[in-house]
Amino acid sequence: MKTVAEFAIAYEQLLGPDGKPLGALPGFATDAAEMVKMYRMMVLCRMFDAKAINLQRTGKLGTYAPCTGHEATHVGVGAAMRTEDVLFPVYREYGTQLWRGVTLTEILTYWAGDETGTNFSGPVEDFPWCVPIGSQVPHAAGAAMAFKIRGQARCAVAYVGDGGTSQGAFYEAVNLAGAQRLPVVFVIVNNGWAISVPSSAQTGAQTFAQKGIAGGVPGVQVDGNDVIGVRSVMEAALERARGGGGATVVEALTYRLSDHTTADDATRYRSAGELEAAWKIEPLPRTRAYLESLGAWNDTLEAAMHAEHTRIINLAVRQYQERAVAGVEAMFNHLYANPPAALAEQRDCALRNGPGKAH
């Protein structure tokens, strides 16, 4: 027998855990102002996460999905995208969304069980959070098909988790993107765990990046804790897609340092040792060390940033808590452009009975 097909998966890492560059860095990485902007966003995500978890623990927020540990992946992806690209998130990629203009208040509003949060700021065509796992991936392929039909140089970016790649919807979307050379980048955030199931139990494949190969889509792995590596790999994939070169699967290797959500307790299923090891290679210290090596960061700037972020987060929380909560009619008002007459009776009933009370 002869070999009729072969593949290889490249691994990219530009900034090691100690913050030292591993080879030549792309242009943006030597732009201190741009790197500071990315670092500031990563820290904002980390600080917001802590605040949101506190709000949930004190009964002021519903179940919340934290992002701690993923900041380099999320911010790297956001920084690589253009405004006219379209994002298809899962539900914890706040760094990408904040970069694109979604607000902290809107994120809190969503997790408070209020649809108003889904009508968020930022690029109006970006998709909302997607809870049914993997089902957002075909949406990105569909948007990419629209770009292709209309001859637009835009790109769709779909997030999916390591667990999400087990869904048929993921394969179906990748397969379409390969068959039709669609301008879409599939970002697999391999954070080690799908709630309690380790990524090793999701697949027998050596990498998640190679899950694109069978669909005719090349895959690449990147250190998802390396914001320079993530942005660099994403920029290349986006540029290729916009130029008609087709889709890419990017596997970002990171770690979910938090519980899956505030309703989860990860100590039930993973070891303290594993978590401890993951904290040693987390994204923030290496980014800061790199900024310091550029002469662009120091303790004074760090302290000032923390004070500023605290102010921004507290303001967002206040706006969230003081927002006008949707009335019961909101359930009915957005179902149809032309609502069926029969709904009016139920709407009247809902209005008559009011918002109800939690027990």
Place this chain on the structure above:
Amino acid sequence: MAKITLVEGVNMALGRALADDPDVVLIGEDIGINGGVFRATAGLQEKFGDLRVQDTPLAEGLIAGMAVGMAAQGLKVVAEIQFMGFLYPALDQIANHMARMRNRTRGRLTCPVVVRMPHGGGIHAPEHHSESLEVLFCHHAGLRVVCPSTPARAYGLLLAAIREPDPVIFLEPTRLYRLAKQDVADDGKALPLDKAFILREGDDVTVVTWGALTHETLQAADQLAQEGINAEVIDLASLSPIDHDTILDSVSHTGRLVIVHEAARNAGLGAEIAATVAGKALYDLLAPIERVTGYDTVMPYFALERAYIPTVARIIEGVRRTLQG
């Protein structure tokens, strides 16, 4: 004006929509050079190109899912599911995303998609090709469900569905695809989406049905008329929302109601109609409401499908039960 079949009415509406609106895109399996397994898209790819009339990979979940992404970009997607038994993988996308996008984004994103699919049995097809699953869609807010019963209504309702800013499930009765021809003008005129059609007026009993069974119901009404029993036959056409007013108006002067549908009885649409009439017009009723439906069995292989699908005789029997006593 051309004499055309129902499937030709579908084809004519699709061609008209593609010609009138550059945002209209057709996707599905074998809809391109093959023109669809029922020929509903015959000739359209040749005329409008392989991006606007597009064969997809063989994955119904993908068809519905990509339609969501395309529609949110402002395209008006008409997706074909080849047979109704194959729609289940698409239901996740239809229920969780297509139906909800407007509501969950408070109108920021919408899904103007038409999902077309054959409906019902009676054409000697293999298993999973003959289902009547309209209730799966009627239960979901955010969707409209439409089922035409003539070439003219297929043309006018499909144009309306495509122009509607929200998702519409468009069920095409396979048994009627080529059963009869009718003069239909390609005038671009849409029919109202939320109105039932009174096919025949009568004072003795109201018979509500839709899709292919309008055919058997009208035959039953003809036979009953020979005995002096005048049935008012209503083609529901819009299965969600239901035009309850037309049904209630009719029952107010007939006092009797028979609901005829091919889908299984248990939790079928007939139950919803019966409950509404009982709730709003119980005192207009002179007899218990009758349902003549498919049985609560699996849709049989085609050797027994005619035993499953309500017949003219069963419809007449149902009407007679409302006239007893």
